[in-house]
Amino acid sequence: MRYSYYPGCSLERNASAYHVSAMEVAKPFGVEFAEIDDWNCCGATEYIALNKIAAYALVARNLVIAKNQPDNGHTLVAPCSACFLNLSKAEQYLSENETFREKMNIALEAGGMHYTAGGLSVRHLLDIFVNDVGYNAIAEKVVKPLKGLRIAPYYGCLIVRPGFQGVFDDHEQPDTLDKLMKVLGANVVDFPLKASCCGGHMTQISEAVAMDLLNRLLKNAADYEADILVTLCPMCQLNLDAYQADVNRYFKTSYHIPVLYFTQLMGLAMGMSAQAMGIGKEFVDARPALAKIGVEVPEPAPVKKKRPSKEELPMPRMPEKE
């Protein structure tokens, strides 16, 4: 099975563990993700609200590129929920609205490109694993079941709605990730907020809103005594992981719930090493939770302090706070 692959910006940086683990996990199933050439940012969650034509042109460029590289098949896979939504939304609107399509093509012509509707389906990485690879095939490869690990499956809000092409699960209470985690042998908790919002870029815009939304998720996961939150979106992962300490400060709570990608847990259950799955890069230390299932994660290498060179001038001294 060969698919066109659109990694998206996050997977090159903060979510590199997601990328690495997805590639590793795909191999034993004979699944190949061929990265499309010369892709660009999808605009993430807020750009579309600012300038519609520019924002969609940004996405449409990727669609055209993918369509022009048919050797990789007619399915474009996006591991990030925001990328997935933007790509499928653009494909949907452009294929059904002729006027919009014409305007878009004027914009694309500037880059010598032309969009034609159809011929490409946009799908999320999870969809490929649960529906194309299938639970049975995955179950056969499980050698180290995640027995005893309490997992809260977190889908986020972008993957299940709205009901564009490519949406493969229930809008309100999706359950494909639940089933996948059960197949891996984990103890899946009935996580009620599984399809609620993580706050997206609210962390940059409105701290109070972001903290409240994150707190809801973390509190709920803690109430259910989840050891790990498993995600399928780099945005969700970043917010829950990187801002967990802020939430603890903000609400005087003491959550410690590591947030991992589903591909990382698949790899662990399939006997791959924590290192190969990129585990160890998260802010909230996953080691205590993974120790429950006997997975050892090597100590992170200590960051070497840079010694000041002799030529360096001293830093200006700041006045002491009173």
Next chain:
Amino acid sequence: MTEEKIGVYICHCGSNIAGTVDVVDVAKWAGEELKDRGVVVSRDYKFMCSSLGQELIEKDIKELGLTRVVVGACSPHLHENTFRTACDRAGLNPYLCELVSIREQVSWVHTDRQAATEKSKAIVSGGVERVVHNQPLEPLHVPIHPATLVVGGGIAGIQSALELADAGFPVYLVEREPSIGGHMAQFDKTFPTLDCSACILTPKMVSVGGHKNINMFTWSEVTQVDGYVGNFTVTIRKRARYINEELCTGCVICQEKCPKKIIDEVYDAGLGYRKAVYTPFPQAVPKYPVLDRENCTYFQKGTCKACEKFCPTGAIDFTQEDEYITVQVGNIILATGFDLFDARRIKQYGYGRLANVFTSLEFERLSNAAGPTNGNIVLRDGVTTPESVGIIHCVGSRDKNYNNYCSVICCMQSLKFAHLVEERTGAQVTNFYIDMRTAFKAYDEFYQRLLEEGTQFIRGKVAEITDAARKPGEEGKLIIQVEDTLIGKQRRIPVDMVILSCGLEPRHDAKEVAKLFGISCSADGWYIEKHPKLDPVATMTEGVFIAGCVQGPKDIPASVSQGAAAAARVLGRIQQGEIALEPVRASIDEAKCSGCRICNNMCPFNAILFHEDRMVSEVNPALCQGCGTCVAACPAGAISGTCFSNEQILSQIEGLLLLNVRRPLVVETVY
């Protein structure tokens, strides 16, 4: 040039037609321009359907010797019969009268007066050309068998059966479950009077059980229906009960001794248990239990027979087999009821996932003194009394994701629940509604009473029911997230228990059953009545009537009314002894028929039979409803429909097209 003398009558219908169509001009035009087509008189009149209007026609028939009549007025659905009867009174065969619609097809759908007037002329002209080819016909007379089949032993079917049986005519009552009683037998109280459901239902059930004119088949299904109005042949599958009814005394020792316990999905709505051999409830009619073969240890594993060992009269009979019984009936009443909307479909309401979310039918059992908790309203743990309860209206109803229609009963049912909860537990009840619909006698008074009792009402569609606590006071509760549309704010209401007031849906097998009886379903799956206002219990198939929720959601009083109404309709038929059927029928010219049998399967009423010996098809005139499907389908043109012969239809089209009517502009530009 025809030799017929045709009279044309154009109706104003007050301003219904005259408001858009120049009726005077149409009448004048027909009198002058259609003179050479046989029109000898043309008149307009304010209300042709009035006695005076009809007398006008009758007078002309007598005085001018009219041989054909064309009336330009409303749809034939409405007044065809009126004008045919008028002709009949004046001595003209009623089928020589043609009613053409210039109301539904012209004035009600157009605004351009001139164009509408021209179109009316074309339509009248078509009628004139057609009526020349009309044949005098005589209605068909069919004898009516005095017995009636009632399908479904809920309150509607029970009412129908009793009305007919009390009038002295035999009834076959077929019920799928082991006992009659239907959904009403599951309820504790009925709105708005709060009288005990069982107390008012069981006397009727007992009457049915003991009635000399009622032959009851429970644990049975209708498998085949042949024949036609007045003379149906019905096959009933009587499933093996494995109980010898002649020996059984109804002592239910077998039920006590049976070791196999199963969740009762039907009568107890999944909230209680029953045995493999059981009567669904103590007042069941008939009293004999049934042995559920799929769950019986003996049938599944080969050993047990505890029931047989303990039965004092030796009534257990493991050798029984299904019986197929054939009965003759003249009419059929379908009262097969409804299914409850499956609340699992609305995932955000958490039914099946969150323990203390209940469906309305579950709550009925919970509050029923004969139910699994003896009427104690408790949470799913079976002991804790709720301190706060949320009742959600319109679950699966008035929602384009599920069903568009209003399920009618849910508002009142929810009020009843609210009252019962407050009365028995003292819990605070909050109703979540979109609109309150408490029409009908004494219903709104009940609503007012609830308001005074302190029940809270929040107007808004519930978004979600969750156990994810967010704020203090929400811990361990179910939180109902809703937009209160009266104050325009999102609210979160924590409660201990949620009751989903689920809507009603057609039976899961409604479509197959409709096909079996040759009637049709609406897009929703409810059975279609002959006329939504004027003939709500008859169907388009002669001799098949409907009553109760099978026609659409309704409450007990309405179901009982329909049950009685359907019985009254049947009684009228039986009393006549025979029925006159419209002679609008198809007939097959045997000389032209090639025996290809294409028409055989096309006929929706199974009215065409094939003669193997002569290799030709024949239409059974009593079964044929004159729909014309076979006429259109016959490749040899061997089938002709009376009143809709090719000659009539082609002449009508010629009349519409060829006469001196101003052609619409569009046609000219095309050429």
